[in-house]
Amino acid sequence: KARTVLLATEKAFAAAAVTKIEEVLKAANYTMKKLENYKSKDDLLAAVGDADAMIIRSDIVDQAVLDKASKMKIVVRAGAGYDNIDLKACEGKGITAMNTPGQNANAVAELVFGMMIVSARNNFDGTSGFELVNREIAFYGFGAVARAVHKLAQGFGMKSFAYDPYIPADKIKEMGAEPVSTVAGLFEHQYVSLHVPLTDETKASINKDLLGKMPKGGTLINTARLEVVHEADMLEILKTRPDFCYLCDVAPKDIEPFKAAVGDKYGKRLIFTKKKMGAQTAEANDNAGVAAANQIVGFFEKGETRFSLKA
Numbered sequence: 001k002a003r004t005v006l007l008a009t010e011k012a013f014a015a016a017a018v019t020k021i022e023e024v025l026k027a028a029n030y031t032m033k034k035l036e037n038y039k040s041k042d043d044l045l046a047a048v049g050d051a052d053a054m055i056i057r058s059d060i061v062d063q064a065v066l067d068k069a070s071k072m073k074i075v076v077r078a079g080a081g082y083d084n085i086d087l088k089a090c091e092g093k094g095i096t097a098m099n100t101p102g103q104n105a106n107a108v109a110e111l112v113f114g115m116m117i118v119s120a121r122n123n124f125d126g127t128s129g130f131e132l133v134n135r136e137i138a139f140y141g142f143g144a145v146a147r148a149v150h151k152l153a154q155g156f157g158m159k160s161f162a163y164d165p166y167i168p169a170d171k172i173k174e175m176g177a178e179p180v181s182t183v184a185g186l187f188e189h190q191y192v193s194l195h196v197p198l199t200d201e202t203k204a205s206i207n208k209d210l211l212g213k214m215p216k217g218g219t220l221i222n223t224a225r226l227e228v229v230h231e232a233d234m235l236e237i238l239k240t241r242p243d244f245c246y247l248c249d250v251a252p253k254d255i256e257p258f259k260a261a262v263g264d265k266y267g268k269r270l271i272f273t274k275k276k277m278g279a280q281t282a283e284a285n286d287n288a289g290v291a292a293a294n295q296i297v298g299f300f301e302k303g304e305t306r307f308s309l310k311a
C-alpha cells in the first residue's frame with residue numbers, strides 16, 4: 001500500500017541524510033513529504049493531515065498536532081529523547097510512537113569531549129590548562145550515550161563512575177565503570193555528565209545541594225536536557241564558585257545573566273551551544289534518520305513494534 005511519510009524537522013538533517021531517508025521510503029513505494037526548518041507550529045498542523053507516518057526530531061507532537069493527523073499511524077522520533085511527544089495523546093488516538101535509541105550516541109559523546117577539552121585548555125587563550133588523563137567522570141544515567149562517553153573516557157585514561165536506577169551495579173562494573181549507589185555520590189567527582197531523560201522526577205533535579213558537593217574544578221556536562229538542571233541554582237553556583245564550570249548543549253532563553261556570572265571566562269567556565277548540537281553530525285543524521293525510515297517500513301510491512309514507547 002502506498003504511504004505518505006512526513007519528515008517534519010524544525011532543525012533539518014544534513015541533505016545527504018534526507019536523500020538516504022527518501023531512498024529507504026521509495027524502495028517501499030512510499031512518498032516522502034518534507035517540512036524542514038519550519039518556523040511556526042501552524043506549518044506543522046497544516047502538513048500532518050495527509051501523512052500516514054511522521055519522522056521528527058525534537059519537534060513537539062502534542063494533542064493539537066495529533067488532532068490534525070487523521071491518517072497518522074506511527075510517529076518516529078529520529079533520536080533518543082522523547083519528552084517532546086505526548087505519549088498519552090498518541091495512545092488515545094491509537095498511534096504508535098517510537099524512538100531510535102543509540103543511533104546518535106557517538107555524536108553526543110564526541111561533543112562531550114569537545115567541550116571538556118575546550119574548557120580544560122581555557123578556551124585556547126594561551127594560558128596553561130590541564131589534561132584529562134587520570135581525572136574522574138561520573139555518569140548520571142548509563143544508557144547508550146553515557147556508555148559511548150565512557151568508552152572515550154577510557155581512551156583518555158580517565159576513571160569512570162556511574163549511577164543508573166535501571167542498571168544493576170554488577171553490570172556497570174562489567175562495563176568498566178565503578179557503580180555509585182546514589183545520585184549524590186556522583187557529585188564527589190570532578191566531572192559529572194548527565195544522561196537521564198527529562199521526566200517529572202528529573203526536572204530541575206540537579207540543584208545546588210548536589211552541585212555544591214562538587215570538588216574544586218567541578219564541571220557539570222549537560223548533553224541531556226536543559227530543564228534537568230535547576231536554572232536559578234546553577235546561576236548561583238556560577239556566581240559564587242569561581243572554579244565551577246558548566247558545559248551545556250543548548251542555551252537557556254536568557255543567557256545574559258549566565259554570561260555575566262563568568263565574565264571573560266566564557267568558553268572556560270561556561271559553554272552554551274547555539275542550538276542543540278549533540279546529534280548534529282552527518283553520521284548521526286544518517287543513522288537516526290535511516291533507522292526511523294526503516295522502522296516505519298517495518299511497522300507497516302511486517303508489523304514490527306520494536307522500539308515502541310509506552311505512555
Ligand code: 3PG
Pocket residue numbers: 011057058059078079080081082104224276277278279280
Ligand atoms: C536526542 O534526544 O536524540 C538528542 O537530544 C538529539 O535531538 P535533536 O534531534 O533535536 O538534535
